[in-house]
Amino acid sequence: MPRALVVLGAGGAVGRGVVEAAVEAGRPVVAVGLDETARQALLARHPRADVVALVAPIASDADAAALAARLRGLGVAFDGVVASLAGEHPCGRLIDEPADVLQRTLDQDLLPHLFAARHLLPLLPADASGYVLVGGPGGRYPWAGYGHCSIAAAALRMMARVLHDEAGRHGLRVQLLSLDAPVGTEANAAHAGASWPKALAIGHRALALLDGARAPVAAPIVEFPAPAMTSRVIAAARATPPSSSRDRRLPVTPAVALPARDLRAARALLDSIASPTSPGSLHDEHC
Structure with a gap:
């Protein structure tokens, strides 16, 4: 049974x-x-x-x-x-x-x-x-x-x-x-x-x-669902400066117009690549 x-x-x-x-x-x-x-x-x-x-x-x-x-x-x-x-x-x-x-x-x-x-x-x-x-x-x-x-x-x-x-x-x-x-x-x-x-x-x-x-x-x-980690998303994250603690708004260019969630996910990926053991890295998570 x-x-x-x-x-x-x-x-x-x-x-x-x-x-x-x-x-x-x-x-x-x-x-x-x-x-x-x-x-x-x-x-x-x-x-x-x-x-x-x-x-x-x-x-x-x-x-x-x-x-x-x-x-x-x-x-x-x-x-x-x-x-x-x-x-x-x-x-x-x-x-x-x-x-x-x-x-x-x-x-x-x-x-x-x-x-x-x-x-x-x-x-x-x-x-x-x-x-x-x-x-x-x-x-x-x-x-x-x-x-x-x-x-x-x-x-x-x-x-x-x-x-x-x-x-x-x-x-x-x-x-x-x-x-x-x-x-x-x-x-x-x-x-x-x-x-x-x-x-x-x-x-x-x-x-x-x-x-x-x-x-x-x-x-x-x-x-x-899994974040869309395409090369376009990663390139946009590289081009967009991190927001300060006083201003959480993400500047988005008309040519990219990506959701803020994708930009944040791309930055998290780039951060984890640069420093895999840093706080907040996603080394033990997958999509």
């Missing part, structure tokens, strides 16, 4: 995309969400699929331990976990917001990943496909108006490195699939950017990481 994939945060946009990709691939799924409405909607969307849907919050160690006990009680073997755990946060300058805004962001976007990994990694056999965390944008560069989310995303990147190292000693692989833009959904279609990834595409990429979990080399952090 095929082993099941556990999807955490299955009631959210990314979680639904992961479930849909898994169903397309014929994988049995245990989908874990936060409310009964989302659970029922998920089952109605996949009436003939091998999907078990559970309502289970993961806001504490106790919650995660209870979820692990329920999963053991299903009497099925598990092949991997994809965790997309995050809250909804207001826009505002970090320096203007009360401290509990940042605390709440960490409580919703960072710590649930730790609680879940602590209790669910032991459920996976040594030959499991792996454990994939899905992280939001802003972890490498500040996200204007969402600095609190950037801090949580940056912390999740480090947590992924630590879990990757610790789990690897026991033959398991943990990786972070890091999104560089918000997710495009039907709900935000009116203002979504053309480059915003779709949930199903993210789901396919997460499954691809699981399918490649036994590859000889795998980085703890994988970017989605």
